[in-house]
Amino acid sequence: MQPYELSLTEAAEQIRSRQLSPVELVDSCLARLDAVEPSISAFATVTADRARAAATAAERDIAGGDYRGPLHGIPVGIKDLYDVEGVPCTSSSRVRAGRVPTADSAVVERLRRAGMVLLGNTHTHEFAYGAITPTTRNPWNTDRIPGGSSGGSGAAVAAGVCTVAMGTDTAGSIRIPSALCGTVGLKPTYGRVSRRGITPLSWSLDHAGPLTRDVSDAALVLAATAGHDRADPASLDVPVPDYLATLDHGIDRLRVGVPSNFYFDQVSPEVDRAVRAALAVLEGAGARLREVTIPYADQILSAEWAIMLPEASAYHQRTLRSSAELYQPDVRGLLEAGELILATDYIKALRVRTLMQHAWETMFQDIDILVTPGMPVAAPLAGAETHQWPDGTTEDVTTMLVRLTSPTDLTGLPTLAIPVGSDADGMPLGIQITGRPFDEQTVLRAGQAYQTASDTVGQIARVT
Secondary structure, X not given: OOHHHOOHHHHHHHHHXXXXXXXXXHHHHHHHHHHHHHHHXXXXXXXXXXXXXXXXXXXXXXXXXXXXXXXXXXXXXXXXXXXXXOOOOOOOOHHHOOOOOOOOOHHHHHHHHOOOEEEXXXXXXXXXXXXXOXXXXXXXXXXXXXXXXXXXXXXXHHOOOOOEEEEEEOOOOOHHHHHHHOOEEEEOOOOOEOOOOEOOXXXXXXXXXXXXXXXXXXXXXXXXXXXXXXXXXXXXXXXXXXXXXXOOOOOXXXXXXXXXXXXXXOOOHHHHHHHHHHHHHHHHOOOEEEEEOOOOHHHHHHHHHHHHHHHHHHHHHHHHHXXXXXXXXXXXXXXXXXXXXXXXXXXXXXXXHHHHHHHHHHHOOOOOEEEEEOOOOOOOEOOOOEEEOOOOOEEEHHHHHHXXXXXXXXXXXXXXXXXXXXXXXXXXXXXXXXXXXXXXXXXXXXXXHHHHHOOOXXXXXXXX
16 A cells, blocks of 8 residues: 555554654655646645655654644645645636735644645635536546536545645535545534635635545544634634544434435435435444425525625625636626625525524434435536436536535535445445534544445545
């Protein structure tokens, strides 16, 4: 086994016990990057020299007795929305060509403090405004999309280039690439992780979190990045628990909600079978399944778009006036559409979101977690604009990809995406596990229980 094939947790233990040096690990990851990057194009910027220097420093510190913990010396990819001091950060857009931040974002600050080694910036759909990431391809089949907007992060982790990459999630942008690329993706509770220094898409919907190879890796990264930050107005001062302490406690008698509406209404037969099989695994591990009705199901997408579009357009308003020709056509079209949404419609959408949050709180009085399909289908072909369903109806690809992930951005609830198998073409399929506000512990514990009982988590794509 090559070092790049290790999960974060495995690599951390070998570094701690001095069986593996951070330099060996980083060199292995950079060699893997060189091998697969021509096929998948996951990175906007690669900082190989800086990574090797940081790995050398980590090796020296660890040898000297200054071991900072399980992230020390571990390579990480950073979505090209997070500011990294001295590294170009363009949000994968010509609008910001040549932009080099002078300070780290809050998450990058915390990862550096933990001793992580930055490999570079991963591609995003331009300004995170899309679910495709057209610059990048899926490592499992390069004719397919990786999803978005954190597509570069999903592709990099799935291909074995890095054990973890950071993403953002506004309508599903961590969980979409996680599901389509077969990785673990964690969207924490809204306000759990600071977004300071991250280019926003929609202030009231944006979340920051990791894409990793397995569940314990996600727990380690969340532990390092979670916490109050007064510089982020959405950040909440809520204690950060020890996520690893309860990770292996099992799920005996855990109440698992299974939706009777919305989530299974329009999914492929292969997705339906894979999710039902995963539910059976959880039930076999001691969980108790309970049918629930998703409230405000008919209003979910309308509210999501009515909030996201005008907030994005407000952020980009000045640049759209001065440099509209630099935006990609799809993003420019969305920004222009956002300016047509009435303030009264925006306010109504915010009210619907509040009603939805209260209704979901009531739903969670009878369950501990909600388990749902991750995506309606496996990764679509690159260039496909619509998906045709067996009944003859068609659906816009972007709408299809955000349809099942938008609810927990609106409610702000913590949600974990994990792979649960593959379709007939070998493309990954996944589930989402959603919990109560700030109860990432239970969400991670359920994901770990599934991971322990199955062999679908942690696989690396062959890159074909």
